Amino acid sequence: MKVNFEFGNHKVRLVKFKIMSQNAILLWMPDPAQRDAKILLACVNKTRYKGPEVDREMAAKDAKALYKAGEEKLGTDEKGFVKILSERSNTQLISINTCYYDMYGGSLKKVIKKETSGLFEHAFLIILQCAENPAKYFAKVLYKSMQGLRTNDTTLIRVIMTRTEIDMQYIKAEYHKKYNKNLNDAVHSETSGHYRTFLLSLLGQNH
Numbered sequence: 001m002k003v004n005f006e007f008g009n010h011k012v013r014l015v016k017f018k019i020m021s022q023n024a025i026l027l028w029m030p031d032p033a034q035r036d037a038k039i040l041l042a043c044v045n046k047t048r049y050k051g052p053e054v055d056r057e058m059a060a061k062d063a064k065a066l067y068k069a070g071e072e073k074l075g076t077d078e079k080g081f082v083k084i085l086s087e088r089s090n091t092q093l094i095s096i097n098t099c100y101y102d103m104y105g106g107s108l109k110k111v112i113k114k115e116t117s118g119l120f121e122h123a124f125l126i127i128l129q130c131a132e133n134p135a136k137y138f139a140k141v142l143y144k145s146m147q148g149l150r151t152n153d154t155t156l157i158r159v160i161m162t163r164t165e166i167d168m169q170y171i172k173a174e175y176h177k178k179y180n181k182n183l184n185d186a187v188h189s190e191t192s193g194h195y196r197t198f199l200l201s202l203l204g205q206n207h
């Protein structure tokens with residue numbers, strides 16, 4: 001989707017790109033240090049299986065590997081977390097989470113919070129949230145970007161531009177469910193001029 005509009009004296013053309021959620025995670029990282037860049041590359045480069053099939057046996061193996069890399073170990077082997085969290089499909093991650101709970105009595109979210117910190121923790125939690133319910137995650141990000149005195153336009157435009165049209169329908173539904181307000185109306189009240197027209201055209205019809 002291409003939209004032309006004028007911004008000051010400039011004619012601007014913005015194109016909506018169709019990219020995977022992994023790439024979006026990359027965008028979320030503010031100026032990552034070299035150490036933290038590993039997970040970003042892992043997320044982008046590895047081919048993540050997208051289908052619905054779940055391998056229970058492999059999930060149990062991964063749960064065990066995560067336990068060894070985290071709770072069982074003094075300190076944390078972050079590489080072990082990166083490998084599993086960046087390579088497994090969303091459905092597989094949900095299965096790993098269930099296995100972990102059954103085997104060790106705690107959720108992966110809790111383990112990540114306990115065993116990791118900083119950008120690693122941030123990225124791992126995003127991956128987990130995206131596996132569970134990506135639309136809910138992005139609805140929350142959009143809501144937060146419009147809170148407070150100043151709207152965070154960078155976040156707002158980044159999320160809206162990087163979601164596919166189908167993703168956006170799910171995000172709008174989650175937004176309405178959680179905040180009891182239409183996303184289009186929220187964006188309308190937080191923006192103005194060509195910028196508003198542009199964002200609303202990317203959001204599509206109000207449902």
Ligand SMILES: [Ca+2]
Pocket residue numbers: 069070071072073074075076115
């Ligand atoms: Ca540990």
